[in-house]
Amino acid sequence: MINIIRSINYSTRKNLAVFIAIIAMIGLPVLMVGMVLGTSLTDMDGAEYYIKAISEAFFIVVFASLTLSCIPSYGDAGDRTLNYEIMAGHGRSRIFLARMISGLFWGVIILAVLYYYPLVLFGCIGGWYKGVSIQDVVCRVLLSLLPMFRISAFAIMMSSLFRSAGKGIGFSFLAFELGSMLREVIVGLMNLKDHEMPWFMGMLNIAELHHIGNCREYVIDGEKVTVYETAIPPYLLWSTVIASLVLGTIYLTVAYIDFKKRDRD
Amino acid sequence: MSEIIADVKNISKQYGKQLALDDVSFRIRKGSIVGLIGPNGAGKSTIMKIMGGLVFPSAGELQLFGESGEKGLNHARTRSSFIIETPYAKNGLSARENLEKQRLQKGIPDKGRIDEVLRIVKLEDTGKKEFKNFSLGMKQRLGIANALLGKPELMVLDEPINGLDPQGIVEIRELLKNLNKEEKVTIVISSHILSELSLLCTDYVFINHGKIMDVLSAEQLKAECSEYYQIDTDNNELASAILTNECGIGKLEVMESGGIRIYEGLERIRDISKALYEGGAIPTVLARNEANLEDYYMKKVQGV
Numbered sequence: 001m002i003n004i005i006r007s008i009n010y011s012t013r014k015n016l017a018v019f020i021a022i023i024a025m026i027g028l029p030v031l032m033v034g035m036v037l038g039t040s041l042t043d044m045d046g047a048e049y050y051i052k053a054i055s056e057a058f059f060i061v062v063f064a065s066l067t068l069s070c071i072p073s074y075g076d077a078g079d080r081t082l083n084y085e086i087m088a089g090h091g092r093s094r095i096f097l098a099r100m101i102s103g104l105f106w107g108v109i110i111l112a113v114l115y116y117y118p119l120v121l122f123g124c125i126g127g128w129y130k131g132v133s134i135q136d137v138v139c140r141v142l143l144s145l146l147p148m149f150r151i152s153a154f155a156i157m158m159s160s161l162f163r164s165a166g167k168g169i170g171f172s173f174l175a176f177e178l179g180s181m182l183r184e185v186i187v188g189l190m191n192l193k194d195h196e197m198p199w200f201m202g203m204l205n206i207a208e209l210h211h212i213g214n215c216r217e218y219v220i221d222g223e224k225v226t227v228y229e230t231a232i233p234p235y236l237l238w239s240t241v242i243a244s245l246v247l248g249t250i251y252l253t254v255a256y257i258d259f260k261k262r263d264r265d
Numbered sequence: 266m267s268e269i270i271a272d273v274k275n276i277s278k279q280y281g282k283q284l285a286l287d288d289v290s291f292r293i294r295k296g297s298i299v300g301l302i303g304p305n306g307a308g309k310s311t312i313m314k315i316m317g318g319l320v321f322p323s324a325g326e327l328q329l330f331g332e333s334g335e336k337g338l339n340h341a342r343t344r345s346s347f348i349i350e351t352p353y354a355k356n357g358l359s360a361r362e363n364l365e366k367q368r369l370q371k372g373i374p375d376k377g378r379i380d381e382v383l384r385i386v387k388l389e390d391t392g393k394k395e396f397k398n399f400s401l402g403m404k405q406r407l408g409i410a411n412a413l414l415g416k417p418e419l420m421v422l423d424e425p426i427n428g429l430d431p432q433g434i435v436e437i438r439e440l441l442k443n444l445n446k447e448e449k450v451t452i453v454i455s456s457h458i459l460s461e462l463s464l465l466c467t468d469y470v471f472i473n474h475g476k477i478m479d480v481l482s483a484e485q486l487k488a489e490c491s492e493y494y495q496i497d498t499d500n501n502e503l504a505s506a507i508l509t510n511e512c513g514i515g516k517l518e519v520m521e522s523g524g525i526r527i528y529e530g531l532e533r534i535r536d537i538s539k540a541l542y543e544g545g546a547i548p549t550v551l552a553r554n555e556a557n558l559e560d561y562y563m564k565k566v567q568g569v
Contacts, residue, residue, distance in 0.1 A: 003370055079354070081354060081355055083317075084411070085370055086319055087342060087349075088343065088370060088371050089339040089340060090370075091339050263319065
């Protein structure tokens with residue numbers, strides 16, 4: 001299995017789409033801070049980047065997530081080089097496990113590093129604004145790994161079913177958009193508040209987890225401080241955990257059964 | 266008796282309502298070169314895919330190197346290599362990079378093996394040229410290089426000389442012969458170029474409509490392929506009558522493509538020629554031939 005992971009990582013590192021996704025993610029802070037927020041990079045601190053920018057470029061992040069999940073896991077399905085692993089005598093379960101690990105590693109771990117490195121970067125440059133709890137932000141960042149896992153698992157399932165990373169990315173994005181629209185329609189029609197959403201509709205996107213809506217102003221030692229309510233509401237915590245783990249596991253199980261049982265013509 | 270490397274036992278494969286393989290059985294001896302022969306859609310690739318583990322049989326059993334069952338076959342496949350349908354490779358990678366990916370996947374520790382196999386298939390000078398810019402012949406060579414990477418004991422090759430130029434065909438034929446002779450590699454090969462197979466194979470499996478039509482060795486094929494005289498005259502209808510009535514030839518064939526084949530009385534060809542001349546059917550062609558693999562294939566598979 002290690003050999004398959006090494007082989008997948010070798011070709012993933014040389015893949016143009018992966019390269020573009022990584023460059024886009026690395027360049028995201030410049031785009032967000034310079035062009036969207038209109039602030040100088042040197043004037044930004046970590047907390048401000050988190051509050052103002054982190055949830056804004058969500059579509060780029062989703063697209064990067066899909067690319068970084070689909071290409072390592074099933075980028076070899078379209079050109080059938082994946083078949084060599086079967087013909088070389090690797091068991092299908094091991095091949096699937098190796099591909100799932102690779103897809104999740106690139107689509108969750110690498111993506112998380114690329115998504116959140118600006119917090120550290122701007123924290124080092126401009127410090128951290130005291131009105132934003134750093135502990136709460138760390139909790140939200142760690143919790144966001146779960147919806148990232150769910151998105152990645154969905155993308156792995158789609159590319160497995162369609163036997164193509166390209167189709168996997170395309171159809172996952174479409175499904176994601178439809179899911180978001182459906183959620184908006186349900187919220188609109190039933191006049192639901194966030195905490196009243198059914199669990200499986202909870203946390204369709206990471207942006208929600210990072211959206212800090214409320215803040216209060218205090219005067220501390222004669223200085224006006226805006227304190228953001230960053231604590232994670234319990235409904236958000238549980239819907240994120242349950243929806244991500246249950247649905248993520250279902251997606252990966254479907255992908256496994258398909259890979260294990262279906263002929264590879 | 267030679268060791269059996271592959272034993273295909275009563276294998277059937279159903280795709281929906283279509284029966285791609287129907288109770289197929291044959292054995293492959295160690296050290297043999299087996300030609301899998303049949304028209305398009307006969308089931309050759311399906312057999313190879315089942316051997317490679319890409320397709321599950323609907324019924325029957327496969328043994329490779331005496332092992333069966335999922336685990337056993339996977340273990341046996343580590344001693345084998347396959348090229349099925351087309352040589353798969355990553356478009357954006359060079360020949361060396363494609364082989365490096367496969368080297369990692371197969372867990373081959375020796376990096377120098379890549380240079381060795383590139384030299385063997387004469388692709389050592391392709392540099393950074395990407396696979397998508399390769400000619401069909403180069404792609405085939407890379408497929409063979411990939412198949413050689415793990416020093417297999419069994420090679421299963423589906424149309425490996427497809428797209429090669431004449432020189433390339435000769436080189437690959439010699440390479441396969443050498444591997445078979447020097448390294449004792451058992452080879453299963455399919456090709457539409459029957460003349461090539463006849464220069465290479467020690468055994469033949471004829472397949473059509475998913476059924477085995479015949480399994481025979483090169484010696485058996487030679488015995489089956491009788492010698493004959495190809496005769497052409499300015500009046501073949503008359504010639505046919507003379508050959509039957511005056512020369513007493515019972516075993517003859519009037520070919521649709523022109524000419525007559527006689528399978529007996531070959532030692533009396535001077536008398537036959539004289540009889541035709543005197544009977545008014547002037548011979549224009551008199552050639553001694555031997556039926557070849559192509560003739561046998563046409564007879565067995567196409568029923569011609």
